[in-house]
Amino acid sequence: MPENKVDERRRVVIEALSPQIDCGRFSIKRVVGETVVVEASVFADGHDHVACQLLYWRENDKAMQSSPMIPLGNDRWRGEFRVVNVGRYEYTVEGWIDRFTTWRSDLIKRIDAGQDIHVDLLIGAQIVQDVASQATGEDAVLFRQCVRQLRENKDEESSKNAALDAELLQAVQRYPERHLATRYEQRLAVVVDREKARFSTWYEIFPRSCSTEPGLHGTLRDCEAKLPYIAAMGFDVVYLPPIHPIGHTFRKGKNNSVSAQPDEVGSPWAIGSEEGGHTSVHRQLGTLEDFKKFISSAKSYGLEVALDIAFQCTPDHPYVKKHPEWFRTRPDGTIQYAENPPKKYQDIFPIDFESSEWHALWMELKEVVLFWMKQGVRIFRVDNPHTKPFSFWEWFITEIKNEDPEVLFLAEAFTRPHVMYRLAKVGFSQSYTYFTWRNTKEELTDYFNELTQTEVREYFRPNLWPNTPDILPEFLQVGGRPAFMIRFILAATLGASCGIYGPAYELCENAPYQPGSEEYLNSEKYEIKHRDLNAPWSLKDFIARINRIRKQNPALQSDRNLRFHGTDNPSLLCYSKTTDDLSNSIVVIVNLDSFRAQSGWIDLDLNSLGIDPAHSFEVHDLLGEGRYLWNGARNYVELLPESLPAHILHVRRSVHAETDFDYFL
């Protein structure tokens, strides 16, 4: 005997609902104003017509909303809904046997075959009667009238007309008859972020290097004075390495040397001293008030402040005394320092997330972020999240977003693919990527197709960094100023989100610690820098121009719309981004060779650009200012690394021709 809780007579089945991450274990991600396109296979036994609809709910909103689904053929259906608020939405699909349209299409066949239909009209009357029970107003009147006509069947011709009336069909479809309807087993979730989660341009700067006096320790106020400079380059997020007190015990010196001189400043990631820990401001940088002023000043320049979250402690951190149970103790009674054997990092005590006191520990870490949120921070760049448990992050990000769904987290994980993706799944809003080491046409094409054209795009939002304080890639070490131009163009046009570690980047600093190393020589992580921001070789104007192009062209503010196009030269990479409504379309062609001019033919997929192959189209190079009249898919380009390493072409679809004139008609 069937004993399931559901009525076994439900005949419609729903399969392969997408998007769906790991069987619904994780949410997909969207930003406000975006659309969720949902597809499912919906079908039943037999010949009856099925109908289905997309159901969705806004968080804490009991009211269910619905959206129609249209058949794509082969039992596949599609519907969509728009997410208008930050927070969570849920969606699922419901399907049912559509008795009315089944009856109606059968009736047409019977009439065409000249069959007696008087019993069929009575069947139809019953179906309409059932629908009428849900209706009011005009619809109810229409239904009652139709039922009467079909029952009485005074005159077959007018009965037929009543039965097949298009208005009746439309009216009936307003009352989905969900008798024995099937709902997909799960509600799937969408986390909706504010727009910055998708489109953001980051600038990382060390406040202590911001003094105008060489040798002096810069302050948050000095850093505040640099905000106009940063804003002028078109950035919208200013990200500061940790601003907390720096430990003394085993402090690292210049170039990561194991013993610092007494006057050396140490690494900002070595958090905690007798002055305080993760909720304190390093005294040499200023006060909490200075930080709050920095935030509000940044805001006035259109910049949002991102703070660094590095959950680790120096031996001098207050936690070590107060909560030794949050660290791992070695058999000799000492606390376990960080290691990657045989390397030892004795200045750092990793937090033990497997501690038996994990409840209290996790709560405290949440308090740290709540503290900085209270000061006005809404973006956090998380240091090495891949060395803390995924379950911690899933809990932590959910908790924080429950407090304020506007908060965004960037995962600084450079590790194996499954780990990178899992961090995104458990909730990180944006993620660092392998872009930093993808240089060739094939590498870039494969990687960005994976990020933007597979399921990955539903939960992993790439943030592209050509450099970081930890990484000076080989391409930048050897390629000179053109290399810095090329990598910034790629980051800024392949990715809707990108960032640089400045001013090292715009000043083209390219000396590695030693050959084969990706560490900077005299890395800013361990010492104060003083730089001439007006150096003639600075890329600041170039960066400003690219960022202006990003702001002015919505196509560049999204990742899902990336398409690669063919080129006959492996040093030429060609790709486009086009808005869904085709109103904005950008084609980028980059010379990947920082040493030589490269030329060749590109082969555009005109269809993806919405271009009619029968008409010419104009492209306007927003970088080099040139305008070209192109015709067809194949076009010739030549790019010079020093002066014009790329075209960033704005596509103008309709070009005037003689056929546009009235007299041509």
Add this chain to the structure above:
Amino acid sequence: MPENKVDERRRVVIEALSPQIDCGRFSIKRVVGETVVVEASVFADGHDHVACQLLYWRENDKAMQSSPMIPLGNDRWRGEFRVVNVGRYEYTVEGWIDRFTTWRSDLIKRIDAGQDIHVDLLIGAQIVQDVASQATGEDAVLFRQCVRQLRENKDEESSKNAALDAELLQAVQRYPERHLATRYEQRLAVVVDREKARFSTWYEIFPRSCSTEPGLHGTLRDCEAKLPYIAAMGFDVVYLPPIHPIGHTFRKGKNNSVSAQPDEVGSPWAIGSEEGGHTSVHRQLGTLEDFKKFISSAKSYGLEVALDIAFQCTPDHPYVKKHPEWFRTRPDGTIQYAENPPKKYQDIFPIDFESSEWHALWMELKEVVLFWMKQGVRIFRVDNPHTKPFSFWEWFITEIKNEDPEVLFLAEAFTRPHVMYRLAKVGFSQSYTYFTWRNTKEELTDYFNELTQTEVREYFRPNLWPNTPDILPEFLQVGGRPAFMIRFILAATLGASCGIYGPAYELCENAPYQPGSEEYLNSEKYEIKHRDLNAPWSLKDFIARINRIRKQNPALQSDRNLRFHGTDNPSLLCYSKTTDDLSNSIVVIVNLDSFRAQSGWIDLDLNSLGIDPAHSFEVHDLLGEGRYLWNGARNYVELLPESLPAHILHVRRSVHAETDFDYFL
């Protein structure tokens, strides 16, 4: 505060466990003796080593069994287990942080770097001590001894040796330390059938056409007399259309005419008369005793009897009077007959699975099958399952298999792909396929790659029929005797299970009802046939030969091992099947053109055949008797439709050469 039921400190995560159908909603299928190869992505945060194992359970067996998993790289792991009993198994994966191997590999790095390791030895002692608490016997002694040595550390050299001892490593790995282990959320299921579910050769025959006297209604005893003939052709399943009483009301006549003459026999699928319904034997065929004798006689010839299950009734069926509530009533009080508007099938009342009395109805239908099981039937061919709800079949097949897991069901659904696959998912053991209409090289390659090289193979077992009483495909209508040879070779070598509707097939009956129709002229569905089984053009010896090849070559008894190879002629299809252990390998090359000789070059994937490209290999044509010495991937073939439309080549890998002689060494 984390409030999940599981300890949030579990650091290992398990993703993308395969095989898995629709997020574990459905079982995968295997037959006894087969292997389930399981893969999963298993990883954790940080640098610790992870370990994992495959866990599995036999139904009703509380004892969990486990099987090791090996890393494939990129955080992917693989393990396998063998299913040895008919019934259900479940499997899942468990992963944990492997403290011992993490510690051991770190220790090696520390030693290599010449670091002081005395605290590390103490840490290791603690780990081994923890393992020791689970151990007894020799292992316990070994662990205690090791702990003592590491703790005392009298002599660093011997402490190191103790720590890195290979025996210790092996011993520790016998005690997976599953502290905070993570188990994949779900247990996934395998339905294990007997071997016939995978490898079977079917022969469909109408008992009423088995009389030796022209014009006489054949009986089950007459049919019994044909069993030696059927067995001699090498079949192992004899499938009978319904053997129940046939209705009178609106009985169909010859060629499906709407009114039968009084002496016409009607369609066996029009089930039910005053004589009885689904559990009765049609009087003209004989008695229940005759049927039981038929079963045991068949058994003595190595043949198993498959019965037809057609859940539908004529107006004369006892159910109609006794249970009118199981049918749909029209507004004029009559019972709704079957329709596919404008076509009417007034001889058939479909059962209403949406009836409010569905509980009683479903139980009765189960009783029907239990009745025939009591008579000894264990295979059922289900007529039109796609016109009854999926939920019914899922319940029904589960119930029957709970009674006896040896029972097999073949789904006779020729309908849309999602529906075909869903029926297999809900439990059908085998399924009819689109093979019947796949004729070209591209069609066959695409379809069989879908069936055998995608997830479909986990749940859908194809049974290939070149004809049925309902379907005489165009290829057979026009291609003459060679067409019948070609299609049987394809069915019998592409599919581990196949069947024919005979003797129409071996006698090459090819007249359609009318041009453009796929119905047989004077279809056996509506009349009794009398045939000369010894007609000189009969393919019985040819079929017997092919079936002998199937029996003698295990490679042909499986579907997962199908691989297509290139040919330079679109009329030549080349494919192979090879057993997992490479002990049996068959290469088939078929001329798809029934009219003309075709020749060309084939291009074998030698690797998939386990052939060393540096050596010659012999192929022996099991059909044409030829032997060929081939060398390398490209080989020439010529196939003649009338005499030799295919090669069925047995591959002999090692061919003797002078290098095999002793003196060559």
